[in-house]
Amino acid sequence: MAARKINFNPGPAALPLPVLEKLAANTVETDGAGMSVYEMSHRSKEFEKILADAQSRMRQLFGIPEDYHIMFVGGGASLQFCMVPMNFLQGGSADYVRTGEWAKKAAEEAKRYGAVRFAGDTKADNFNHLPDKLDLDPNAKYVHITTNNTIFGTEYRDFPATGNVPLFADMSSDLMSHRWDVKKFSLIYAGAQKNLGIAGVTIVVLKKDLLERVAKDIPTMLSYKTHADNNSLFNTPPCGPIYVTKLVLDWMADLGGLEVIEQRNRTKAELLYGTLDKHADFYKGTVVNKEHRSWMNVCFRLPSEQLEEKFIKEGSAQGLHGMKGHRSVGGVRVSMYNAISPEEIQKLVDYMEKFRKAN
Ligand code: PMP
Numbered sequence: 514m515a516a517r518k519i520n521f522n523p524g525p526a527a528l529p530l531p532v533l534e535k536l537a538a539n540t541v542e543t544d545g546a547g548m549s550v551y552e553m554s555h556r557s558k559e560f561e562k563i564l565a566d567a568q569s570r571m572r573q574l575f576g577i578p579e580d581y582h583i584m585f586v587g588g589g590a591s592l593q594f595c596m597v598p599m600n601f602l603q604g605g606s607a608d609y610v611r612t613g614e615w616a617k618k619a620a621e622e623a624k625r626y627g628a629v630r631f632a633g634d635t636k637a638d639n640f641n642h643l644p645d646k647l648d649l650d651p652n653a654k655y656v657h658i659t660t661n662n663t664i665f666g667t668e669y670r671d672f673p674a675t676g677n678v679p680l681f682a683d684m685s686s687d688l689m690s691h692r693w694d695v696k697k698f699s700l701i702y703a704g705a706q707k708n709l710g711i712a713g714v715t716i717v718v719l720k721k722d723l724l725e726r727v728a729k730d731i732p733t734m735l736s737y738k739t740h741a742d743n744n745s746l747f748n749t750p751p752c753g754p755i756y757v758t759k760l761v762l763d764w765m766a767d768l769g770g771l772e773v774i775e776q777r778n779r780t781k782a783e784l785l786y787g788t789l790d791k792h793a794d795f796y797k798g799t800v801v802n803k804e805h806r807s808w809m810n811v812c813f814r815l816p817s818e819q820l821e822e823k824f825i826k827e828g829s830a831q832g833l834h835g836m837k838g839h840r841s842v843g844g845v846r847v848s849m850y851n852a853i854s855p856e857e858i859q860k861l862v863d864y865m866e867k868f869r870k871a872n
Contacts, residue, residue, distance in 0.1 A: 519857045522835035523663055523810060523848040524686065524707040531767075532760045532852075543756065550756040555749050563756050564745065570762035574771050577695050577718055584717040584740040585755050590615075590685040590704040593715060594622040597657065597681060597700065600727045600737050602627035605654040608678070610647060613640045613662035614841065619683060623657070632656060639842075640665040642802040647673050655679045655699070661687035663707075664839040666798075666812035666846065667805045672697050679723065687809050688716065689765070690851055691775040699723055705754060707809070708850045710761050713754035765851070774851055781849050781858040782808040788862045789813055795869045799844065814844045821845055824868055833861055 520527035543550040546559040553560050568583045577583060586592070597619070598607065606628035609620040612635055623629045630653070633644030640662060649656060656675045661668040663686040672680065672693070679699035688703035695701070699720045706712040719737055727738045739747045765774055786806060789798045799812045815821045821844060825836050838844035849858060 516832065518832045518834040519853070519860060520834050521847045521849065521853070521861075523839070523846065524704070524850075525712050526707050526848060526850050527852040528711070528757075529761065529764045529852045532757070532764050535760050535763075536757060539756075551753050553752070555746060555752055560752060563752075563759055564750075567755055567759035567762060570759065570766060571689075571716070574762060574765055575689055575695060575718075576692070576771075580721045581695065582717075582719045582721060582724075582737075582741045584719065584737070585714050585745045585750050585758075586717055586740055587713065587751050588715060589712070590683060590702060590715055591618070593683070593702040593717065594619040595625070596735050596737070597655075597702075598623035598626035599731050599735055601654055601679075601681075601700075601723070603654070603728050606630060606650060606652065608632035608647070608650055608653040608656040610634070610644060610656070610658045610673075611636055612643055612659055612667060613665045614839075615663065615683060615685070616657075616659040619657060619659065627654070638801075640667065641800055643667050643669060643805045649673075649675060649678065651676060651678065653678050655681045657681045657683070659683045659685075661685075661690075661807055661809050663810050663848075664842060664846075666800050666807045666810045668807035668809065670804060679720070686848075686850075687807070689771060689774070690778050690809060692771050705758050705761075707848075708761075708852075710758035711754050713751040714758060716758070761851075777855055778808045778849075778851070780855045781853065782806070782811075784855065784858045784862050785811050785847065785849070788865050792865075792869055796865065799842075809848060809850055811847045811849065812838060812842070812844060818843070820872060823872070827868065828861075828864055831864060833864060 604627050607623055608630050610633040611617055611631050620629050632647040632649050656678050660682050681700040682698050684701050684703040686707050688708055690708055701718040703716050705714045724738055733739050789796045797814045800806050815824055828836055836845050836847055838846040
């Protein structure tokens with residue numbers, strides 16, 4: 514097989530090689546079932562075990578208390594943008610924190626179901642930091658944040674205190690990349706295709722007591738109650754993607770759990786941001802507040818667009834793939850989710866040193 518590229522794509526993104534190898538070994542026959550996971554009934558005991566293993570692994574690794582449901586649904590994180598307000602806004606008012614394109618999209622969907630306030634908004638600064646403080650409505654139905662802003666490269670290290678108002682989070686691009694106190698959140702959702710598997714399944718973690726608040730007059734498939742009451746088996750769930758998520762969770766456990774993952778991600782961030790800071794004359798990070806720098810998506814500019822293009826092109830020729838910034842912002846973006854190793858970031862940093870000297 515040709516050498517695999519070092520894949521800095523923002524999502525779908527790199528998977529750990531041991532996961533791909535396990536997947537390959539289990540493609541024709543999964544876990545001794547006499548058939549593959551793609552062919553078995555979602556009501557079979559074999560698939561029920563895969564589902565239960567994925568849930569228990571995630572519960573244990575992320576520290577999810579028993580009073581939270583863990584659900585696997587389709588439709589991507591984008592479907593959650595409408596499911597959240599459909600279930601919980603019901604003509605009331607919700608506080609959204611606008612910290613980027615995805616946060617904006619989530620808020621726009623919510624406007625269809627009630628009032629939306631921006632409790633924080635950094636659009637005027639082109640989202641180059643997180644809000645310093647929030648203007649919260651104590652009567653809001655919920656507060657919605659995006660913990661990692663995939664396009665602009667900012668990430669919360671500490672969550673905002675919201676008092677008695679439930680805190681909801683889109684963690685699509687940093688779920689299980691570092692430890693969080695899950696108890697501070699009432700609802701968490703994330704598409705799997707960055708840190709936890711492949712496209713097709715979205716993970717939803719929901720505090721059980723919130724089910725009482727779910728709107729009653731909404732379509733069956735869009736109600737969290739349907740997915741919670743039926744343990745994600747109301748209809749055929751995305752069986753294959755759930756299996757991949759289980760394999761990724763197994764890999765995380767084999768590595769030593771979330772503490773080890775967090776340490777790896779810290780090491781990677783120190784390596785890459787250290788290089789940006791050392792050569793700030795050449796590599797200019799776009800996030801102005803260092804505490805808000807994302808460990809997952811690192812965005813920076815070079816002295817000219819021509820140099821940026823050259824940097825991305827020459828890097829790609831050397832196997833450093835997927836560094837082009839989002840089409841709406843340009844520049845360079847390195848996405849380094851859990852599967853990217855510190856050794857791979859070291860290779861990138863070596864390339865950056867050489868490129869700077871040569872140019
Ligand atoms: N939220 C965030 C933070 C994202 O990065 C993305 C995708 N890049 C989405 C939501 C949308 O996810 P999906 O494509 O799974 O709908």
